[in-house]
Amino acid sequence: MLKTLLATTATLVLSGAASAEVLKIGLANPMTGDYAPYGEGNGAACMAEIINETAAAGDVTVEIMMEDSRSDPQLTLSLAQKYLDAGAVIVHGTPFPDSLIPMAAMAQGYGAIVYSPQITQVEMHEAGLTNFTAGVAPDDVGASAMASTVYAKGARNAVLMTSEDAGSWTAGTPVWFGEAFEALGGKVMAKLNHSIGTSDWSPQVTEIMAMSPVPDVVHICSIVPDVGILARQLVSAGYAGLVVGCDGFDDPSLEATAGSPEVLSHIMFATHVPVLPDSEAAKFVQTCKDRGYSVNGIFDALGGDMVRILVEAASDAGTTTDGMAIQTALRARASFDLMTGGSLSFTEKGTWPIRAVPIIGFEDGKRVLVSYDTPSFLPHTK
Amino acid sequence: MDYALQQFLNAASFGAEYALIALGLAIVFSLMGLVNFAHGEIIAIASYAAFFLILVGIDNPAVVALVAIAASVLGAILFERVAFRPVRHAPVATGLLTAFGVSIVVQNAFLLFVSPRPRPLPVFGGLNRTVELGGLKVQLLQLLEIGVTLAAISALLVFLRRSTLGLAMRAAARDFNTVRLMGLRANRVIATAFAISGLLAGIAAVFIVARRGSIEPDMGFMPVLKAFVACVIGGFGSLGGAVLGGFVLGFVEVGILLVLPQSMGGLKDAVVFSLIALLLVARPQGILGSRVELGDKER
Known part of the structure; x- marks a missing residue:
């Protein structure tokens, strides 16, 4: 016992x-x-x-x-x-x-x-x-890094696609991209609405292709497959510019949803870690x-x-x-x-870390690192 | 002008997709009084059938489309035989709950045995190419969607008006007991209605997959929700109403998207449903539905 x-x-x-x-x-x-x-x-x-x-x-x-x-x-x-x-x-x-x-x-x-x-x-x-x-x-950091990258690639006119469906992620990020883009000298031509879960973008595609000039870049922060379908429909309609966005693009199914290396060559997104x-x-x-x-x-x-x-x-x-x-x-x-x-490190900001933002693009259908910098201009976060 | 025509085509394409799915819902409802919310899972069955076919190495788009449509017809017949036939005489709410049950079971089966995440399925991607039509750049998929929807509706009309089974279905929609007294088997009539709804869902699935380029377990939910709204607009139980409701919804959605100021973008769905509510206040039975008073026998 x-x-x-x-x-x-x-x-x-x-x-x-x-x-x-x-x-x-x-x-x-x-x-x-x-x-x-x-x-x-x-x-x-x-x-x-x-x-x-x-x-x-x-x-x-x-x-x-x-x-x-x-x-x-x-x-x-x-x-x-x-x-x-x-x-x-x-x-x-x-x-x-x-x-x-x-x-x-x-x-x-x-x-x-x-x-x-x-x-x-x-x-x-x-x-x-x-x-x-x-x-x-936060999102405005990635948006700013994206604005610098596309501006450096020659983009001067942008269309922003916003949605209220997922708070500031879908509504604010494109706007902050636009602020950073305009601070660099670019121009925001228009803002268009969308909803998460959109599987047919033809009304927005028609609207974009009817603009004069047709924008060099379309910014959207949303999920896959939506963003892949948008890029595919835009390129199919003859769009020659870029479709760019945020970490919502960063899913392996993006490649298949976009459908071809040609469509992918028009896509870039800001993310957190380059999974190459x-x-x-x-x-x-x-x-x-x-x-x-x-x-x-x-x-x-x-x-x-x-x-x-x-x-x-x-x-x-x-x-x-x-x-x-x-x-x-x-x-x-x-x-x-x-x-x-x-x-x-969290020592400077407390609730979020300072870290460089990888911008991912595509060459021959494969992901490539386009830039990897910490932006100095923050449109929203102080 | 080109812009207006293009947007008109976009709206017609939206409407055609809604109409195809709404028609499937309406056919079953007209016979059984069942709002089959598992109709979305028939779309998913067609899509996953295509996915499995690609996995085993069959990638001819025409073959894949045919097999997907066949799978959706079989799936719809199976739903009727296994789930809906046993509760055919139960109260309407039982049928509705059964439909939700079937929907959840099928979604979870795909979720557990395939993946909860989107799976790429680019097999119908070729339909997304742009073609020139009278100086207008049009997506082949849109043309097919509108053309096939109109052809399917025409074929259905011929079937309902010229074939014995079609006539029986129309008669059963008015008075099922009389049709049975005339020697027609209820099981056969209802199974045919499910098969037709499966066929329409299968065709819609091919278009949906062509546009999405990917599949996921709950991919049928939103289309069926929209189709349900289309049926309400057109008048539940009316086949013509379902088609008309689908097109009305397509045009309203595209119109609102274009007309609503950017600052009011978050109100898009609210505006669409407010317009529908106003329509229903004026015509509670829907555009083509017949008014039913308490105690009336016929719908």
Whole structure:
């Protein structure tokens, strides 16, 4: 009896000691629905597995709790509540403000934080959240980098396509592109409306092709397949300019949706990490595929980076159970080396990192890095 | 002038797609009183059939299109046999819930066994090329959409007016019991209606895939929602109304997109549905629907 009691006590003590080193992350991941291409969950789970395999005694290990949010804000919040109740100190979900702003408010009551590896909406940095950090720069930074790139390539007239469907991501990003483009000397000819889920752009294509002069560049921030279809229909109508946009373009199905190398040669987009052949991000994606994960591309790579950064911050903070202490450590470190190459730092901006913006284009149907700079002109973010 | 003609063609092409799908919904509704929200999944079945065909190495667009349409016809017949026949005599709400159930099951099957993410399917991409028509640059796909829709509607009219089964379907839409008393089998009439709705959905699927260049599990949801609105506009149960409603919706959508000031872009759907609401206030039964009072036997 005494032996059993001693053994049970020892097990409890040991398991207690072990659980203190486990960083619990809850991900209400969009595996289905409109935003399924933009989830980071499988990349995060893959990185957690790699970290846990190589962790030495006393190192921080990771437990990922993950379910499908179906791209639905309400379900995202329900799942986040479940993860917080289960002890998660870091939560994330469908990467849009209507999910993440209330999630941050909910997490605050638990002393937990929200870390989003991919959200770019400026609202997140203006909502006064004290427990939120994004792993990428806001949309106006990418828009400005894109404006510099297309202006340098000779574009002088632009059409902006905006939508109210996904907040500032679809409504503001083209406008900020336009501001940066005009600051360089370009001209915004017109703004046209669209909706997410558009599969026939013929009214807008007719409108654009009837303009005089026909614009050199059309900017849109939306999702695939919409943007691929837009490019295909524009080129099919004889459009010779560029169709440019944001990270919503960055999905492997863009190539097939655009349909041909000819159409792709008209496309450029701003993103966060260049997932090009032989890049560190591409190697990580391949490693995860070899391990049996259904990973996609950049967003899974960002998920991998997220887990690595958070583990390092938890190690710096000396805790895996105090979310705010982990966030303080996150913002205090001068630099985090990224698994996807390069580094980032939160010391200057706090809720988002300073990092260069890769602009991806296409040659012979293959992705190429067109530019990779940190823009100096920020149309919106101060 | 070219601009106006081009936009007219764009609107007609939108309307043709809505009309094809709305007609499929209306045929089933006219016989069974069922709003088949699983109609979108018939579109998805056709699209995924095309996807599987490409996977096994068959990439001739004509063959793929035919197989996709055949798959949608079979899918529609299967839906009727497995899901809707057992609840045929149940209250209308049961049929509606069954339709939602079928829709969810099929969507999740594609989601689990294929992928939740969009899958590329560029097999019909050749239809997106531009052709010159009287000095006007027109997408081949738009011409086909309008032409095939008109041909399909004409063929359906001939079938409904000239064939015994077609006459039986029209009669059944008015009084199913009398049709059965005359010796026609209800199962056959209803299965034919589902087969026709599957055929129309399959044709629409070819056009949708040609334009999208990709497929995903819930790809049929929005088209069917639009088709449902078209049926309401035209008058639910009226085949002509479904076609007219589809074209009205297409023209209203394109018109609003072009006329609405940029600053009011977010109100596009609100304006479209407000216009439809106004129309329904004036004609609650839809443009071609017949007014039904409580206690009336005929729809």
